[in-house]
Amino acid sequence: MATQEERKRATRRKIMDAAGDLFAHRGIEATTTEALLSAAGVSRGAMYHHFDSREDLVAAVYEEEAAAAIARAAAREPGGLSARERLLAGCLAWLDEVSRPGVARILIEDGPAALGWRRCRRIEEQYSLGRLTAALRWAVDTGEIRVASVELTARLMNAVLAEAALIVIAVNDQAEVRADVEATLRALLSGLASPSKT
Amino acid sequence: MATQEERKRATRRKIMDAAGDLFAHRGIEATTTEALLSAAGVSRGAMYHHFDSREDLVAAVYEEEAAAAIARAAAREPGGLSARERLLAGCLAWLDEVSRPGVARILIEDGPAALGWRRCRRIEEQYSLGRLTAALRWAVDTGEIRVASVELTARLMNAVLAEAALIVIAVNDQAEVRADVEATLRALLSGLASPSKT
DNA sequence: CGGTATTACCGACAAGCAGTCTGTAAAGTG
DNA sequence: CACTTTACAGACTGCTTGTCGGTAATACCG
Incomplete structure (x- = not known):
């Protein structure tokens, strides 16, 4: 597999990309973490590993x-x-x-x-x-x-x-x-x- | 007791006053309906009777x-x-x-x-x-x-x-x-x- | 290379919140 | 005095964010 650094960056990017897309189209307030996680194809634990909140x-x-x-x-x-x-x-x-x-x-x-x-x-x-x-x-x-x-x-x-x-x-x-x-x-x-x- | 009109106005005022106070001091976002209801001395049902949301x-x-x-x-x-x-x-x-x-x-x-x-x-x-x-x-x-x-x-x-x-x-x-x-x-x-x- | 530490990730769970829904009692109406 | 309408009560639901113990993969070390 890839290095930790690469995995980390890739996951973070997936989250940010999905978030940017949903925020722009549905609005920030209206975007639940649940929707975001499934759009990004990432688990809840992963997200909270990368972002404190x-x-x-x-x-x-x-x-x-x-x-x-x-x-x-x-x-x-x-x-x-x-x-x-x-x-x-x-x-x-x-x-x-x-x-x-x-x-x-x-x-x-x-x-x-x-x-x-x-x-x-x-x-x-x-x-x-x-x-x-x-x-x-x-x-x-x-x-x-x-x-x-x-x-x-x-x-x-x-x-x-x-x-x-x-x-x-x-x-x-x-x-x-x-x-x-x-x-x-x-x-x-x-x-x-x-x-x-x- | 008082007339319905009077009761209604009094209750509404209690809610609005408590809300105005809490919103100004703690912020709107930070004020939960729960806190608001206890501050106003009013039930949840009463509040939702006066305001749709x-x-x-x-x-x-x-x-x-x-x-x-x-x-x-x-x-x-x-x-x-x-x-x-x-x-x-x-x-x-x-x-x-x-x-x-x-x-x-x-x-x-x-x-x-x-x-x-x-x-x-x-x-x-x-x-x-x-x-x-x-x-x-x-x-x-x-x-x-x-x-x-x-x-x-x-x-x-x-x-x-x-x-x-x-x-x-x-x-x-x-x-x-x-x-x-x-x-x-x-x-x-x-x-x-x-x-x-x- | 084997073992240990560290890091990335998983997902069931807890806790708080807005809003609902079934009642109840008081006031209005004819 | 029956009946309706209105104001209010509070338990309950469903959703949402954040947590926490656990797992697996990589990194480090002798």
């Missing part, structure tokens, strides 16, 4: 999804813009990634409900919120925008993007809303512009 | 809390300002009301997690979100601000206020953060100002 498994899936989304968004960001344009582009790229129903369900709808917003934020800090904070700080450092607090502004913008994603996925004509969101984000951001450099 | 009870408490918060906020709004200043003042008044730990826990932290954001939004539409939309529309009608979509902007601002409340209650020096939030809101709103009337 159901919540820890949810957190692991959440984190993986967050990392994947930010990676995809980062891969499409254009270069050679002003810091402010880059900030906006980054926000929109993330919004588009997270506007897919399965992703939104895990990262925005069910995730925070299942894990609590504190735990989600701790995870997000390393991903979307972290990138957003960095982009914002960069724009502040170049003098293009001025804010009372970078951390505060980043969290407020993050909240806006999450809400925007919920709106986009809930609506029929996504393109129209998407355009309105972009216009609104642009307007709001213009309010942060430094007086000298509008 | 635990979730319905949560929704009732949520709605009552939302109505109370918006009423308190509305009572302190100053008059005689421009529509834009009034919009900002309304936002801050609501933020202050909702920045009390018990209120925030029910309306922002645990409520949406327990009820799902869709159901919460449906309730909020009649309260905070409704007022915010109206204030925003008024500012648009007077020509002081311009937005791509009133509904969209209202929901994004609502999300900002909710996140701001979470930040305020989580921090030690609330006054400082509160001031930063006000400054940031003012800046963001200035981005919505009509070009003609800055």
Whole structure:
């Protein structure tokens, strides 16, 4: 047979994959461990050997999804813009990634409900919120925008993007809303512009 | 004994009061129906006679809390300002009301997690979100601000206020953060100002 | 290579929980 | 005063998460 390391990774992967799939399609809350175990083809004992609790498994899936989304968004960001344009582009790229129903369900709808917003934020800090904070700080450092607090502004913008994603996925004509969101984000951001450099 | 109507209202009140108290202090998720029943001094049968499910009870408490918060906020709004200043003042008044730990826990932290954001939004539409939309529309009608979509902007601002409340209650020096939030809101709103009337 | 330790996994079981269901008693109705 | 309707009571059920003693496979060691 395989080494312990390989067995471990394979089993963990089976659990995470089945969980990611069920969470995205049926919702996190609605997915019982029982359903998950039979979907993954894994025993209850195996699951609790890999994860201390159901919540820890949810957190692991959440984190993986967050990392994947930010990676995809980062891969499409254009270069050679002003810091402010880059900030906006980054926000929109993330919004588009997270506007897919399965992703939104895990990262925005069910995730925070299942894990609590504190735990989600701790995870997000390393991903979307972290990138957003960095982009914002960069724009502040170049003098293009001025804010009372970078951390505060980043969290407020993050909240806006999450809400925007919920709106986009809930609506029929996504393109129209998407355009309105972009216009609104642009307007709001213009309010942060430094007086000298509008 | 009393009339049926009186008995009914009294029992319902006992349940709602106990629920509101436990939800605010221990959290919604952490409050079992068992604990609730003994705190309210009411039988399981009585509770399920008044509410179809635990979730319905949560929704009732949520709605009552939302109505109370918006009423308190509305009572302190100053008059005689421009529509834009009034919009900002309304936002801050609501933020202050909702920045009390018990209120925030029910309306922002645990409520949406327990009820799902869709159901919460449906309730909020009649309260905070409704007022915010109206204030925003008024500012648009007077020509002081311009937005791509009133509904969209209202929901994004609502999300900002909710996140701001979470930040305020989580921090030690609330006054400082509160001031930063006000400054940031003012800046963001200035981005919505009509070009003609800055 | 034989024995022991460690690790991955198994699955029956326990305990807590929301919700149900059969009663009962009090108030309303004609 | 019969009868209905309504408010409430509480034992019970089924589902769900997490546990725990046990097993089998790999890793380590002399």
